[in-house]
Amino acid sequence: MTAASDGLDGIIAAETVLSHVDGEQGRLIFRGHDIEELAGHVSQEAVAALLWHGFTDEAAAPETISRALGEARVAAFEIGRPLLPAAAGLTVTEGLRLLLAALPDTYPLPHHLLATAAMPVFVAALARARQDAAAVPPDPALPQAADFLRMLRGMPATPDHVAALETYLVTVADHGLNASTFTARVVASTRAGVFSSVVAALCALKGPLHGGAPGPVLDMLDAIGYEDQIEPWLEHAISDGDRLMGFGHRVYRVRDPRADVLKTVALSLRAGSNRIRFAEAVEAGALRVLARLKPGRRLDTNVEFYTALVLEALELPRDLFTPIFAIGRVVGWTAHIMEQTRGGRIIRPQSAYVGPMPKAAA
Known part of the structure; x- marks a missing residue:
């Protein structure tokens, strides 16, 4: 009997011309x-x-x-x-x-x-x-x-x-x-x-x-609060077994290419009262902490992190x-x-x- 695949990992269920997700190379392709x-x-x-x-x-x-x-x-x-x-x-x-x-x-x-x-x-x-x-x-x-x-x-x-x-x-x-x-x-x-x-x-x-990850990214930023609390807060969260919202992906083993696209958008909106600069410091701190506490695991920034910042900068409610x-x-x-x-x-x-x-x- 063929073993079941939990979550259908590795199972090809359709042939499509529409999109290709290359998790190893960090590429997302729409029809070429x-x-x-x-x-x-x-x-x-x-x-x-x-x-x-x-x-x-x-x-x-x-x-x-x-x-x-x-x-x-x-x-x-x-x-x-x-x-x-x-x-x-x-x-x-x-x-x-x-x-x-x-x-x-x-x-x-x-x-x-x-x-x-x-x-x-x-x-x-x-x-x-x-x-x-x-x-x-x-x-x-x-x-x-x-x-x-x-x-x-x-x-x-x-x-x-x-x-x-x-x-x-x-x-x-x-x-x-x-x-x-x-x-x-x-x-x-x-x-x-x-x-x-x-x-x-x-x-x-x-x-x-x-579909619910961008809102919790902002909740995480709320909880951290200040730049001097970034790494202590993240270290405590990881030691408690909490997931860092906006980091890691089921498919991508390297950085999610959509995160880079939306980071560029966020940078274009970085002004006034939004907290994109603070989020950049959180991202840098999170990557340092993850590298230190989870060696051997590649947990890069995913699309949800910068989605949250872009939609917040557009003054759109979290819900x-x-x-x-x-x-x-x-x-x-x-x-x-x-x-x-x-x-x-x-x-x-x-x-x-x-x-x-x-x-x-x-």
Whole structure:
């Protein structure tokens, strides 16, 4: 009998043209492009055009995708606005789950477009409803990142904020068969449809082991407090067996390349009252402490560390971090859903039974 792989480590469950995670070399590749080539240089619409290419009827030009997403945001706003009162008392992630589940399978727009466009519309509206503010209708002429910040704040965002968010959304668009993407492919393999698959992916993302790390990074910075406390606090945390949030990764054995991309973004925002300089000192201290206390283990900075700093510098509340991640990752989810639907069989792995056997008849 083949031994079970706990967490499916080392198991190849799909062939994909979409993304490749090279944990040994610290590379993330989207369809032949290193992430450093894309993030900070192209729009979310351009990455959608890249990942969706060959799976959709739309032309792959980013301008075409941008216009289509703008129209789809308007449609999503009309679908979601009457349902906002039903989300009262829910977290934004729970409310997002509710609104996405309301997208009808019979809706005439292409479902990958509507799901992708609905994310920023619903997150902004839910965040504003929590503050007793009216939802702001989308502007179909704007790109996704700029329109999200405008809908969230009720006013246009500065160019540097738009560029920072755009880079983040591109950076997290896809990342191999992570938990939420694999969930989306499992559901898609049953032919349940795009909306059901995206809702399932969001439910997987809601778990704290997948989508919840950036907020705890800020909690760690809060707890450390001052520069002279960095190494004593970190040494105490490690001696207690605590995990240092923002360091180490299940796949990467060297530095997460997305961390370098977002560190550059954070440096561009380093001004005023944000604490990026303090976080840089924490990162340096953590790497020293980890090297000293965990020799032989390579625990580098991961994407969550600088994600936390970028989103905090954009003045976004911590409980929006997971939904904003979904605004970026839905591009990858929908690409995987379409890829799985086009050529994949229903996903049905086996399990190894370790329970008792029936007693033999006397």
